[in-house]
Amino acid sequence: MTSTPSLDVRGLAYAYPDGHQALFGVDLTLGRGERVALLGPNGAGKTTLVLHLNGILTAGAGTVTVAGLPVGRKHMAEIRRKVGIVFQDPDDQLFMPTVREDVAFGPAAAGLRGAALDAVVARALDRVGMGEYADRPPHHLSFGQRRRVAVATVLAGEPEILVLDEPSSNLDPASRRELADVLRSLDVTVLMVTHDLPYALELCPRSLILSEGVIAADGPTREILSDEELMTRHRLELPYGFVPGSVA
Amino acid sequence: MGAGHAHRLYRRGDSPVHRLPPHTKLAAVLGFVLVVVTTPREAVWAFALYAALLAGVAARARVPAGFVLRRLAIEIPFVAFAVLMPFVVPGESTTVLGVSLSVPGLWGAWNVLAKGTLGVAASVLLAATTELRDLVLGLQRLGLPSLLVQIASFMIRYGDVITDEMRRMSVARRSRGFEARGVRHWGVLAKSAGALFIRSYERGERVHLAMVSRGYTGTMPLLDERPATRAQWAGALALPLAALPLCLFALLG
Missing domain, CATH: 1.10.287 (Helix Hairpins)
Known part of the structure; x- marks a missing residue:
């Protein structure tokens, strides 16, 4: 008997109000503590899928279950706490005047106050190495720092699963590595949506390809990235000179 | 709070005025302005004393006079309007340096100028001693x-x-x-x-x-519960409470 998976998606289909269908029956399961990359070309439906995971979008058909809890109106507050989504632009994610208030937002919305709240905020910021920036306004941080604070804002809710939308985009190599170190140090299930294939290989033992609204491949990242025919079919390309097999 | 958002009106410092909770200062400035506008314009001495009170606050806050005076410039468009009044308001006229000016117009100009300047000066002092973010929190505490x-x-x-x-x-x-x-x-x-x-x-x-x-349901959680002590309220309200008797005296006198 295995433990309850962090995330279980069954037959998920969705069409936008304008009739454009983005998902055609997505099935995927993420075990506890797994780090999985979600790959796919632009327009494959990755963002649409992500917005289903915490109930922002409601499935046309199929189900999403987070740690055994079905995503639906009934458990919405709990689901939103369990699924921590880090959006691509930290300026969208960090909407409060100071880092501290921003990290406190989720737990405070859940009713936490006082010393308990301060402790949660301090711990979340320490986990991403941003403890000393608590009183700074987000605008005065570097892009890489803002991205790490964005991760802290969702870590503060002690999520079951961390969903990252293009975590490495716009980061310089040092910030990219610092974020990788942070992500590796976390004991939490991670679903990482990315075009950065070397980053996926570095951080995620397992990858999924979402293409034309369905999961087209699911397997060890190295095998997927080495399958040239599969990659070409889904408009995925490795950076020039990058050979997955050659990386330890 | 914090190093950032040091807006241009703010002057970093650690004076007793800086340390007052923002909502008490907001209430004090509002009270002071209400007292000032209620004062009859003929009580010139009262306005001089109000200005002295503000000078006292500025001294406690260690905000230099030049800082306040430069920021009073925001008032200039209103001053321009006040300056026109002696020329356009009808009524009994008097001659100053060979120019015929209306007496009600002069009083009207003085009224706008004195009350406007005192109000702006009080606001400048508030902004100089309170971070922008804290002002918003203060408004929240006051029930905005x-x-x-x-x-x-x-x-x-x-x-x-x-x-x-x-x-x-x-x-x-x-x-x-x-x-x-x-x-x-x-x-x-x-x-x-x-x-x-x-x-x-x-x-x-x-x-x-x-x-x-992240769990937003329509209201922002209030994070900084910093209720003011009785002493802090007393400290902040000292300004309007000192101004009030002057106003009453002018009204009755």
């Missing part, structure tokens, strides 16, 4: 509707972001050889403003998404 508080907070947070975006758009325009010179180019500027509006609107939607994802 949550929606207005949220709008003000987002203005603080995204003002810089949107200004940056505007600057980038301007750089992009100029990089492609565009310089705004005169009316013929206003169309381009208007389109840029429209694009900026749409970008900001879309950002608003993304921000809302991020908020909802």
Whole structure:
């Protein structure tokens, strides 16, 4: 008997109000503590899928279950706490005047106050190495720092699963590595949506390809990235000179 | 709170005035302004004493006179209006340096000038001793509707972001050889403003998404519960309470 998976998606289909269908029956399961990359070309439906995971979008058909809890109106507050989504632009994610208030937002919305709240905020910021920036306004941080604070804002809710939308985009190599170190140090299930294939290989033992609204491949990242025919079919390309097999 | 958002009106410091909770200061300034506008304009001595009270506050806050005086410049458009009054208000007239001026107009100008200046000076002192963010929190504590508080907070947070975006758009325009010179180019500027509006609107939607994802249900949690002590209230309200007897005396006298 295995433990309850962090995330279980069954037959998920969705069409936008304008009739454009983005998902055609997505099935995927993420075990506890797994780090999985979600790959796919632009327009494959990755963002649409992500917005289903915490109930922002409601499935046309199929189900999403987070740690055994079905995503639906009934458990919405709990689901939103369990699924921590880090959006691509930290300026969208960090909407409060100071880092501290921003990290406190989720737990405070859940009713936490006082010393308990301060402790949660301090711990979340320490986990991403941003403890000393608590009183700074987000605008005065570097892009890489803002991205790490964005991760802290969702870590503060002690999520079951961390969903990252293009975590490495716009980061310089040092910030990219610092974020990788942070992500590796976390004991939490991670679903990482990315075009950065070397980053996926570095951080995620397992990858999924979402293409034309369905999961087209699911397997060890190295095998997927080495399958040239599969990659070409889904408009995925490795950076020039990058050979997955050659990386330890 | 914090190193940032040091808006230009703020003057960093650690005076007793700086340390007062923001909502007590807001209440004090509002009270003071109400007392000032209630004072009859003929009681010139009372206005002199009000100014002295403000000078006392500035001294306690260690805000130099030059700092306050420079920021009083915001008042100039209103002063221009006041200066016109002696010339346009009908009524009994008097001659000053060979110029015929209306007496009610002079009193009207004095009224606008004295009360306006005192109000602006009090506000400048408030802004000089209170961070922008704390002012918003103070308003929240005083019961300003949550929606207005949220709008003000987002203005603080995204003002810089949107200004940056505007600057980038301007750089992009100029990089492609565009310089705004005169009316013929206003169309381009208007389109840029429209694009900026749409970008900001879309950002608003993304921000809302991020908020909802973190449990937002319509109200911002109030994080800084910093109730004021009796002594702090007394300290802040000392200003309007000192002004009040002067006003009453002028009214009755």
